[in-house]
Amino acid sequence: MKKINEIFYSIQGEGFFTGTPAVFVRFSGCNLSCDFCDTQHQEGEIMSREEIFEKISLYPSKHLIFTGGEPGLFIDAGFVQFFKNAGYFIQIETNGTCRLPKNIDWITCSPKENLLLEEADELKVIYTGQDLSVFKNFNASCRYLQPCSMKNTEKVVDYIKLHPQWRLSVQLHKLLDIP
Numbered sequence: 060m061k062k063i064n065e066i067f068y069s070i071q072g073e074g075f076f077t078g079t080p081a082v083f084v085r086f087s088g089c090n091l092s093c094d095f096c097d098t099q100h101q102e103g104e105i106m107s108r109e110e111i112f113e114k115i116s117l118y119p120s121k122h123l124i125f126t127g128g129e130p131g132l133f134i135d136a137g138f139v140q141f142f143k144n145a146g147y148f149i150q151i152e153t154n155g156t157c158r159l160p161k162n163i164d165w166i167t168c169s170p171k172e173n174l175l176l177e178e179a180d181e182l183k184v185i186y187t188g189q190d191l192s193v194f195k196n197f198n199a200s201c202r203y204l205q206p207c208s209m210k211n212t213e214k215v216v217d218y219i220k221l222h223p224q225w226r227l228s229v230q231l232h233k234l235l236d237i238p
């Protein structure tokens with residue numbers, strides 16, 4: 060049984076899969092407490108994987124995104140496989156502080172502190188002016204830099220132009236007011 064904050068169908072607004080219709084399963088609970096966090100970690104409904112499946116199967120997309128909170132705290136390979144067996148492509152959005160099951164299709168690592176992962180498919184960093192050289196040896200096929208709450212876009216663009224190994228990720232859903 061998992062504590063699920065919300066399940067919703069939308070367009071991925073960030074990173075590599077920007078623009079992709081996807082079903083989001085947001086877990087309640089995190090091992091960090093970032094100032095800018097917008098998840099209500101106290102709220103949520105206890106659900107079995109069958110109940111989660113019942114809800115997500117109402118939507119036509121087979122792109123499933125586990126987000127949070129920190130979903131890595133709550134899932135294992137059996138949980139992931141249950142949804143893969145139903146035909147889903149599994150993406151996780153993680154803060155990178157936990158070891159993850161090996162059968163996840165796409166890992167988006169968005170580190171804040173205490174980074175444990177050394178590789179992911181995608182590294183997505185919220186830029187607040189911090190030293191990004193700490194990610195020099197992080198193994199990821201693509202690296203995204205994202206403005207913090209859309210407030211410092213100009214600085215992010217300037218940084219990327221000087222460091223072209225990074226790409227810009229904007230929160231498209233916020234920009235276009237997509238629910």
Ligand code: SF4
Nearest residue numbers: 089091092093096128
């Ligand atoms: S890691 Fe993510 S979910 Fe956890 S507190 Fe920070 S912003 Fe919120």
